[in-house]
Amino acid sequence: MCKTYDAIYKLSQHTESDVLICRLNSIKIEGHLHKCCKEMGQEKCYEGIITLTDATVTSLKNEYQKEYKWINIPSKHIQAFAFKCCEM
Numbered sequence: 001m002c003k004t005y006d007a008i009y010k011l012s013q014h015t016e017s018d019v020l021i022c023r024l025n026s027i028k029i030e031g032h033l034h035k036c037c038k039e040m041g042q043e044k045c046y047e048g049i050i051t052l053t054d055a056t057v058t059s060l061k062n063e064y065q066k067e068y069k070w071i072n073i074p075s076k077h078i079q080a081f082a083f084k085c086c087e088m
Helices: 005-011
Strands: 018-025 027-033 049-057 065-074 080-083
Touching: 005 049, 005 080, 018 049, 027 065
Parallel strands: none
Antiparallel strands: 018 027, 018 080, 027 049, 049 065
8 A cells, every 4th residue: 555645545534625736747736635435335446546526737837737527646656745725
């Protein structure tokens, strides 16, 4: 199991916002963290994959910006992350 994956979901339980900001190489991805809950009947939980809804992908040099309804990110590629409430 990826430590980044575990950290994101554990921290999400203690933040005011569900908006996650991730950095992967030369892009920034921001979106709502999709939380999967087996107790609520959602069976498709993929360990190691972070799913964001209403996500925006931006190059760090602001060369482009794209929006996605859903995006799946392998947590092993996330270099840094923060929740929107904690961003300055």
